[in-house]
Amino acid sequence: MPDNITNNKNGSDSNHEKINYIELPAKDIEKAKAFFSQVFAWTFEDFGPEYTAIHNAGIDGGFYKSDLSVSTKNGSALVVFFSNDLESTQQKIETSNGEITEAIFSFPGGRRFHFTDPNGNEYAVWSDT
Secondary structure, three states: OOOOOOOOOOOOOOOOOOOOEEEEEEOOHHHHHHHHHHHHOOEEEEOOOOEEEEEOOOOEEEEEEOOOOOOHHHOOOOEEEEOOOHHHHHHHHHHOOOEEEEEEEEEOOEEEEEEEOOOOOEEEEEEOO
């Protein structure tokens, strides 16, 4: 787990019982690293050939080697990104080998779309404009 977690016995730590780390499957970790560095400017720290830690993503996490993928159709949680420019983010995803699986649609509070990364994992991007 990340070094920035403080074990404060009185529970006043702002990280206490908050989502702090997310791990995602990747059939091809190198494809995941290339995609997310190009689209979202993530950086990575490798821990052997089957795990890489994610940095600069808004939450710490990692990709682990797996033949599985995440999708809301099979009950997975959905990781949702925020964008100030939805169309620009969509274009970056498309030019980096991502696939738009649900076109931009409106919902109470904004607009969003869904996409899959080159490993087939589903994500969404939303904007409040």
